[in-house]
Amino acid sequence: MSNTPLRLVIFDVDGTLVDSQGDILAAMKLAFDGEGLQVPPRSDVLGVVGLSLDELMVILAPDAEAATRARLVQGYKDAYMTLRADPSRGQSSPFYPGAREVLAQLQAQPDTLLGVATGKSKRGLDKLIEAHALEGVFVTQQVADFHPSKPHPAMLHEALRETGVEARDAVMIGDTSFDMEMAAAAGITGIGVGWGYHPAERLGAARHHVAQFDEVPPLLATIWKD
Template sequence: MYLIIFDVDGTLVDSQDTIFHGLQVGFEAVDLPMPDRKTALSIVGRSLEEAFADLVGAQHLEKVPAMAEAYRQSKISRRKLGFEIDPLYPGAKNAIERLHAREDFLLGIATGKALRGVRHMQETHDLHGKFVTIQTADTSPSKPHPDMVERALSETGVERDRAVMIGDTSFDIKMAKAAGIHAIGVTWGYHDHTRLAEEGANRIIGGFEHLDEALQDVLKYDEETV
């Protein structure tokens, strides 16, 4: 059995607009100037408190809890109003369904999102039942700490050399390497090809149409097993 672990923001869903809005709400709540868009989105992948801490620096750490709470409450309110609909990247759903159909594959999630956000994604895009293990910021330290991967391996019983993390940020790649599993980087998210390569991604792909080839390359599975 093989375990394929997906990041969410920047890998499965294009959430940059809703994340940026939430960050703006957080900064406005404590009357701090908002960083430019590129800087703000560079922290996507980290857990919420850690992301705000990275952005505000040591001099404003006491403001982080209020910023994170403002972000969360904004998300909850906007979802109730029908906003916060992050689209899947092209090919994402087909890839998930195709891999889920294989008898030798288990799918998982490891994300800096809260579980509430993952459930919202599943409901929005009809992805219930596709992931056997879901690791979130609710129960694990922020990436790149390897805890999310360790929990996923423990829950599924899959060996490390038969598991792979798929993500768009250096945090994903570093987490995978810290946990001793393979890593595939994707270029359509928040960190560029160079950063992913520097952290040791086994393969880097530019579209979901290349995922099967990359998985076969790093996992060496039997292509005929379905």
């Protein structure tokens, strides 16, 4: 029996595992068009990816009334699901290069558990897992429906509780400042990625940085070196 403690690798989803910006930008346009509002610039939308929808609509539509923002949230959710179901748009939210291979490599390690902590809804995450045949990969799945928005550490606290893993034996891998600040608040090592929606200068709370997916396994080995 191994004396190695259980390790937990928690991934953000949008901008980390999958490139969902096409779906996000298109759904946001449909939501804002539906309310007759000016669509926010691409950079503004991608800059708030990772926050819960309620939180990000306050930033993207600061002058809108609460009822309007609530309709924007629902309009975005409905548009996103409709877009993902449209076969004419090709593969929705494709994996970043190397993502699937690294997930398989880590899942094969007997002392390593995988999880996600995402601003997506449970419905959105379920659809993505189904689309990419990821059933059974993530033993803990933390979504926006049940927690305060990132960077509040509630998602990570619950992931640790569900798996029984200590904070020192967990990492959070993400592409945004919200992910890295959440990790720091939970006492978990944050690993910022270089291919997502926030530039490197916004990932100041990260303890480590990787430029491509195949750098993740050797970095984890270094972090957890006995």
